Amino acid sequence: MRRHTPPDKETHRMATPPPIEYSDASPEVRAVYDDIKRTRQIKDVNNFWKYLAHDPSTLKRTWESIKDIMAPGALDAVTKEMIYLAVSVTNGCGYCIASHGAAARKAGMTEAMFGELMAVVGMANETNRLANGYRVPIDPAFEK
Amino acid sequence: MRRHTPPDKETHRMATPPPIEYSDASPEVRAVYDDIKRTRQIKDVNNFWKYLAHDPSTLKRTWESIKDIMAPGALDAVTKEMIYLAVSVTNGCGYCIASHGAAARKAGMTEAMFGELMAVVGMANETNRLANGYRVPIDPAFEK
Amino acid sequence: MRRHTPPDKETHRMATPPPIEYSDASPEVRAVYDDIKRTRQIKDVNNFWKYLAHDPSTLKRTWESIKDIMAPGALDAVTKEMIYLAVSVTNGCGYCIASHGAAARKAGMTEAMFGELMAVVGMANETNRLANGYRVPIDPAFEK
Amino acid sequence: MRRHTPPDKETHRMATPPPIEYSDASPEVRAVYDDIKRTRQIKDVNNFWKYLAHDPSTLKRTWESIKDIMAPGALDAVTKEMIYLAVSVTNGCGYCIASHGAAARKAGMTEAMFGELMAVVGMANETNRLANGYRVPIDPAFEK
Amino acid sequence: MRRHTPPDKETHRMATPPPIEYSDASPEVRAVYDDIKRTRQIKDVNNFWKYLAHDPSTLKRTWESIKDIMAPGALDAVTKEMIYLAVSVTNGCGYCIASHGAAARKAGMTEAMFGELMAVVGMANETNRLANGYRVPIDPAFEK
Amino acid sequence: MRRHTPPDKETHRMATPPPIEYSDASPEVRAVYDDIKRTRQIKDVNNFWKYLAHDPSTLKRTWESIKDIMAPGALDAVTKEMIYLAVSVTNGCGYCIASHGAAARKAGMTEAMFGELMAVVGMANETNRLANGYRVPIDPAFEK
Numbered sequence: 027m028r029r030h031t032p033p034d035k036e037t038h039r040m041a042t043p044p045p046i047e048y049s050d051a052s053p054e055v056r057a058v059y060d061d062i063k064r065t066r067q068i069k070d071v072n073n074f075w076k077y078l079a080h081d082p083s084t085l086k087r088t089w090e091s092i093k094d095i096m097a098p099g100a101l102d103a104v105t106k107e108m109i110y111l112a113v114s115v116t117n118g119c120g121y122c123i124a125s126h127g128a129a130a131r132k133a134g135m136t137e138a139m140f141g142e143l144m145a146v147v148g149m150a151n152e153t154n155r156l157a158n159g160y161r162v163p164i165d166p167a168f169e170k
Numbered sequence: 171m172r173r174h175t176p177p178d179k180e181t182h183r184m185a186t187p188p189p190i191e192y193s194d195a196s197p198e199v200r201a202v203y204d205d206i207k208r209t210r211q212i213k214d215v216n217n218f219w220k221y222l223a224h225d226p227s228t229l230k231r232t233w234e235s236i237k238d239i240m241a242p243g244a245l246d247a248v249t250k251e252m253i254y255l256a257v258s259v260t261n262g263c264g265y266c267i268a269s270h271g272a273a274a275r276k277a278g279m280t281e282a283m284f285g286e287l288m289a290v291v292g293m294a295n296e297t298n299r300l301a302n303g304y305r306v307p308i309d310p311a312f313e314k
Numbered sequence: 315m316r317r318h319t320p321p322d323k324e325t326h327r328m329a330t331p332p333p334i335e336y337s338d339a340s341p342e343v344r345a346v347y348d349d350i351k352r353t354r355q356i357k358d359v360n361n362f363w364k365y366l367a368h369d370p371s372t373l374k375r376t377w378e379s380i381k382d383i384m385a386p387g388a389l390d391a392v393t394k395e396m397i398y399l400a401v402s403v404t405n406g407c408g409y410c411i412a413s414h415g416a417a418a419r420k421a422g423m424t425e426a427m428f429g430e431l432m433a434v435v436g437m438a439n440e441t442n443r444l445a446n447g448y449r450v451p452i453d454p455a456f457e458k
Numbered sequence: 459m460r461r462h463t464p465p466d467k468e469t470h471r472m473a474t475p476p477p478i479e480y481s482d483a484s485p486e487v488r489a490v491y492d493d494i495k496r497t498r499q500i501k502d503v504n505n506f507w508k509y510l511a512h513d514p515s516t517l518k519r520t521w522e523s524i525k526d527i528m529a530p531g532a533l534d535a536v537t538k539e540m541i542y543l544a545v546s547v548t549n550g551c552g553y554c555i556a557s558h559g560a561a562a563r564k565a566g567m568t569e570a571m572f573g574e575l576m577a578v579v580g581m582a583n584e585t586n587r588l589a590n591g592y593r594v595p596i597d598p599a600f601e602k
Numbered sequence: 603m604r605r606h607t608p609p610d611k612e613t614h615r616m617a618t619p620p621p622i623e624y625s626d627a628s629p630e631v632r633a634v635y636d637d638i639k640r641t642r643q644i645k646d647v648n649n650f651w652k653y654l655a656h657d658p659s660t661l662k663r664t665w666e667s668i669k670d671i672m673a674p675g676a677l678d679a680v681t682k683e684m685i686y687l688a689v690s691v692t693n694g695c696g697y698c699i700a701s702h703g704a705a706a707r708k709a710g711m712t713e714a715m716f717g718e719l720m721a722v723v724g725m726a727n728e729t730n731r732l733a734n735g736y737r738v739p740i741d742p743a744f745e746k
Numbered sequence: 747m748r749r750h751t752p753p754d755k756e757t758h759r760m761a762t763p764p765p766i767e768y769s770d771a772s773p774e775v776r777a778v779y780d781d782i783k784r785t786r787q788i789k790d791v792n793n794f795w796k797y798l799a800h801d802p803s804t805l806k807r808t809w810e811s812i813k814d815i816m817a818p819g820a821l822d823a824v825t826k827e828m829i830y831l832a833v834s835v836t837n838g839c840g841y842c843i844a845s846h847g848a849a850a851r852k853a854g855m856t857e858a859m860f861g862e863l864m865a866v867v868g869m870a871n872e873t874n875r876l877a878n879g880y881r882v883p884i885d886p887a888f889e890k
Contacts, residue, residue, distance in 0.1 A: 042305050042559060043569065072311075074297070077304035081573030084580075087379060088297065094375065095289045100282035105249060106290050109256045113294035115879035116260045118550055118694055121301040122294070123878060124312040127618060137619065138244035141657030144879045145239045146250050148660075150257035150266070152872035153218070153232065157265040158843060159835035159864045160221040161186045167216070168268040186847060187857065225861030228868075231667060238663065259591035262406055262838055267590060271330060281331065285369030288591045292372075296584035302555060303547035303576045330593045360599075362585070365592040376585065383577045388570035393537060394578050400541045401582035403735035404548045406838055409589040410582070411734060412600040415762060425763065426532035429801030432735045433527045434538050436804075438545035438554070440728035441506070441520065445553040446699060447691035447720045448509040449474045455504070456556040474703060475713065513717030516724075519811060526807065550694055618881050648887070650873070653880040664873065671865045676858035681825060682866050688829045689870035692836045697877040698870070700888040714820035721815045722826050726833035726842070729794070729808065733841040736797040737762045743792075744844040 045076035055079045058089050065093060072125060104133040111135075112147045189220035199223045202233050209237060216269060248277040255279075256291045333364035343367045346377050353381060360413060392421040400435045477508035487511045490521050497525060504557060536565040543567075544579045621652035631655045634665050641669060648701060680709040687711075688723045765796035775799045778809050785813060792845060824853040831855075832867045 048059055048070065058079075062071045078085045096106050107130035114122035130140070192203055192214065202223075206215045222229045240250050251274035258266035274284070336347055336358065346367075350359045366373045384394050395418035402410035418428070480491055480502065490511075494503045510517045528538050539562035546554035562572070624635055624646065634655075638647045654661045672682050683706035690698035706716070768779055768790065778799075782791045798805045816826050827850035834842035850860070 042556075072309050073306045074301055074304075077306045078300060080304075080569065081576065083382070084300075084573060084577050087382065087577075088300065088580075091293060091375060091379070092297075094371070095286075095293050099286050100280060101252075101286045101290075105252070106286070108245075108249070109253060109287060109290045110294045111879075112253045112256050113260050113291055114298055115875050116257050117295070117298045118874070118878045119298040119301055120878075120881075121306045121308055122298050123881060124308045124618075126294075127881075128312050136244060137656065141660060142239075142243050142245045142250070143253060144657065144876060145660050145663075146245075146253045147257055147879060148664075148872040148876045149235060149239050150254045150270075151261065151875045152868040153236075154258055154261045154263040154266050154838070155835050155871045156222060156228075156232065156864060156868045157218055157263055158838045158840075159831075159867060160218075160224075161840075161843060161847075162217045162221045162265045164265055164268045165216045168272050186844075224857065225864065227670070228861060228865045231670065231865075232868075235663060235667070238659070255591075259587050262586070262590045264590075264593075267593060268330075271593075281368065285372060288369065288588060289372050289375075291591060292376075292584040292588045295587045296580040298550075299547050299583045300576060300580045302550045302552075303543075303579060305552075305555060305559075360597050361594045362589055362592075365594045366588060368592075372588075376588065379581060380585075383574075383581050387574050388568060389540075389574045389578075393540070394574070396533075396537070397541060397544045397575060397578045398582045399735075400544050401548050401579055402586055403731050404545050405583070405586045406730070406734045407586040407589055408734075408737075409594045409596055410586050411737060412596045412762075414582075415737075416600050424532060425800065429804060430527075430531050430533045430538070431541060432732060432801065433804050433807075434533075434541045435545055435735060436728040436732045436808075437523060437527050438542045438558075439549070439731045440724040441524075442546055442549045442551040442554050442694070443691050443727045444510060444516075444520065444720060444724045445506055445551055446694045446696075447687075447723060448506075448512075449696075449699060449703075450505045450509045450553045452553055452556045453504045456560050474700075512713065513720065515814070516717060516721050519721075519814065520724075523807060523811070526803070648885050649882045650877055650880075653882045654876060656880075660876075664876065667869060668873075671862075671869050675862050676856060677828075677862045677866075681828070682862070684821075684825070685829060685832045685863060685866045686870045688832050689836050689867055690874055692833050693871065693874045695874040695877055697882045697884055698874050700884045702870075704888050712820060718815075718819050718821045718826070719829060722821075722829045723833055725811060725815050726830045726846075727837070729812075730834055730837045730839040730842050732798060732804075732808065733794055733839055736794075736800075738793045738797045738841045740841055740844045741792050744848050 042077075043080050045073055046079040047076065051079060052082070054082050055085060058082075058085050061093075062089060074121065074125065104130065104135055104139075107133045108135060108139070108143050112143060115144070115147050116151060186221075187224050189217055190223040191220065195223060196226070198226050199229060202226075202229050205237075206233060218265065218269065248274065248279055248283075251277045252279060252283070252287050256287060259288070259291050260295060330365075331368050333361055334367040335364065339367060340370070342370050343373065346370075346373050349381075350377060362409065362413065392418065392423055392427075395421045396423060396427070396431050400431060403432070403435050404439060474509075475512050477505060478511040479508065483511060484514070486514050487517065490514075490517050493525075494521060506553065506557065536562065536567055536571075539565045540567060540571070540575050544575060547576070547579050548583060618653075619656050621649055622655040623652065627655060628658070630658050631661065634658075634661050637669075638665060650697065650701065680706065680711055680715075683709045684711060684715070684719050688719060691720070691723050692727060762797075763800050765793055766799040767796065771799060772802070774802050775805060778802075778805050781813075782809060794841065794845065824850065824855055824859075827853045828855060828859070828863050832863060835864070835867050836871060 046055060048056060051059060059071050059075065062075060063069065075085065075089070078088060096103065098106075107126060111123065111126045111130050114126050135143075190199060192200060195203060203215050203219065206219060207213065219229065219233070222232060240247065242250075251270060255267070255270045255274050258270050279287075334343060336344060339347060347359050347363065350363060351357065363373065363377070366376060384391065386394075395414060399411070399414045399418050402414050423431075478487060480488060483491060491503050491507065494507060495501065507517065507521070510520060528535065530538075539558060543555070543558045543562050546558050567575075622631060624632060627635060635647050635651065638651060639645065651661065651665070654664060672679065674682075683702060687699065687702045687706050690702050711719075766775060768776060771779060779791050779795065782795060783789065795805065795809070798808060816823065818826075827846060831843070831846045831850050834846050847860075855863075
């Protein structure tokens with residue numbers, strides 16, 4: 027579905043639109059909010075979804091993907107959340123570090139686990155650059 | 171310890187020095203190689219260490235840190251290796267993806283686990299940018 | 315759908331699995347390959363899909379998302395491919411630069427357009443860091 | 459031109475210098491500000507230029523490059539601004555996302571176009587990492 | 603040393619723990635704080651160390667590494683601080699840009715030096731992407 | 747100057763064009779090559795310039811900027827090359843690491859200096875992420 031924006035709504039100097047609260051949301055958007063709240067057992071969705079709601083097709087696709095990807099499988103929920111946090115820390119996304127830090131703790135990450143995760147993330151970001159700078163060729167053993 | 175390079179060895183157009191094999195290594199470097207081999211139960215260290223050996227103090231400090239950080243603790247070994255792989259994939263370090271992919275598999279990561287890890291890493295890299303671009307402010311609930 | 319890997323197939327020192335060709339693919343994977351080939355009017359899918367096919371649920375989800383996102387809409391196809399290329403160049407993904415460079419050219423990007431795209435991408439990566447290093451605060455005009 | 463800073467102005471614990479307003483600017487800096495204002499049809503330059511003005515040679519070189527690169531050519535202005543925004547979102551530069559989001563909207567980017575741009579940027583950042591992690595080799599077809 | 607967190611201290615919805623001031627620190631943490639203050643000739647450690655103190659083993663390892671790496675050697679202190687700042691600007695770490703900008707100025711970086719550093723960092727980030735996008739192969743001369 | 751590409755030269759499935767050797771270059775491009783060779787005291791330009799030559803305006807602007815930025819000033823040539831290398835290592839640009847490693851060595855970087863540079867670059871990439879993940883707020887002292 028492509029969002030249709032009436033031309034009289036369009037001004038070319040518009041800043042980023044504000045978040046869409048449940049009470050102001052279209053039925054299509056509310057359906058996604060309801061599914062998020064039901065799946066996560068929460069009363070209101072967080073800001074990420076409220077901003078993404080300006081593009082209902084992206085909101086829907088993103089939520090469906092997250093729901094599928096983050097469900098426990100070969101990896102359990104807390105491991106998945108910790109991987110998500112590790113990526114967010116590596117990329118320096120302040121919002122994501124806050125929200126996924128909370129999600130990981132809710133899923134069972136203790137402060138001891140967090141400390142160890144941070145130590146690994148820090149070290150990996152360091153040795154990635156050592157490998158780059160020393161121009162290390164891949165060992166044949168890793169190729170088969 | 172600072173490495174002393176005799177001036178007659180220095181030419182200003184030198185390319186990246188080649189790897190240092192065990193047979194050519196100083197006693198200081200061999201001591202580190204021995205510890206890596208003993209700890210990991212392997213016959214030869216991989217290329218990363220052979221290139222890093224050009225700076226024995228960095229070789230030593232990096233190995234001591236890795237040994238400490240990657241030992242099982244609140245997180246087990248395979249979880250730590252998967253986090254390391256997630257960071258390496260995010261940063262696009264070809265050497266690290268190859269070597270840590272192998273290390274994670276050796277520690278117990280199955281292909282099903284790898285597939286799920288990749289799905290999370292991909293999604294996290296996507297939503298990190300959605301959060302950036304939509305300029306999402308941090309929810310108060312994540313601040314306490 | 316979660317992929318089930320029979321335990322006798324799992325060895326812990328396995329390297330990255332090889333690509334899955336159409337002739338070796340499961341019906342589920344072939345269905346995705348067929349859709350890609352039909353949509354793009356090509357005889358064989360490229361390597362990206364053949365490697366991703368090891369996780370059929372990620373293969374499917376990724377293709378469905380790409381098909382949706384890259385269809386012409388408010389932005390036409392060549393503009394979308396150029397944005398994809400700009401991101402890939404910024405991230406330094408060699409595979410993606412090659413494949414999306416080809417896709418953009420197929421969609422109508424001329425060499426003159428490519429040259430201008432590269433000039434913008436280079437400049438943006440430069441000024442992003444100038445803004446970081448000079449710690450520039452956001453102008454009030456950009457906040458409304 | 460190299461900027462000369464009188465020694466009595468230098469204190470070693472100085473923080474990042476404050477922005478240089480038009481009224482406090484040297485003739486050299488004012489000339490650049492005037493050109494920016496004339497070219498962009500605005501009353502005052504934004505913060506980026508006011509901070510960069512501490513290094514007049516960088517201010518001048520950056521503005522001359524931007525003026526050249528962002529002028530419509532094989533790509534029109536709004537396409538160039540959208541590419542700039544895509545890079546800034548990928549890199550997570552908060553200042554740049556705000557200022558180039560405004561510039562893109564001023565050049566004609568509607569909210570529908572923004573939504574599609576964000577969808578492409580998010581997806582590209584995802585598939586770049588999938589290509590990395592699955593270690594996908596470049597197809598021969600992309601090499602000629 | 604692994605940090606032991608008593609189970610009654612763990613709640614799963616905990617946000618990032620607050621900084622640990624000297625007065626609240628354990629003897630182990632105070633020992634590190636004392637060494638930092640003595641080495642840097644300062645009265646109180648900065649926020650980075652106060653947050654890292656939640657994981658005393660990471661605090662200790664990080665400080666020991668920094669102390670070793672940043673001591674003058676073949677490169678003097680201000681050069682090392684400027685390299686640290688260049689990396690932090692490239693990565694967009696706001697905290698690090700502020701703290702290492704201050705450290706570099708304290709070590710002797712003048713505003714003229716800062717301006718030139720920023721010009722190099724900006725240009726390097728630009729040409730890194732030009733090399734990526736134009737898919738430039740490494741010259742044989744750089745391989746020997 | 748905008749490059750005009752005659753329509754009969756354009757095929758939409760074209761791969762990245764090959765490098766432009768001096769013997770095949772237009773007078774405009776040769777003028778830039780000559781200036782690079784004269785400035786750097788070399789017999790032939792490296793691959794980066796030969797690929798960039800497909801867009802003569804970018805070739806010219808990039809060379810003029812590099813010439814200006816990399817000339818010794820408040821920072822000497824070897825310091826500037828080392829900063830360039832530090833950024834290239836951080837970003838993982840293989841071409842740039844090779845070419846700027848050679849340039850830094852030519853400008854006077856010894857292997858001892860390289861080892862220390864790598865130690866700093868590695869550590870900075872690590873602590874940038876520790877600061878991100880621990881969500882460290884900027885100390886007031888760094889704000890004045």
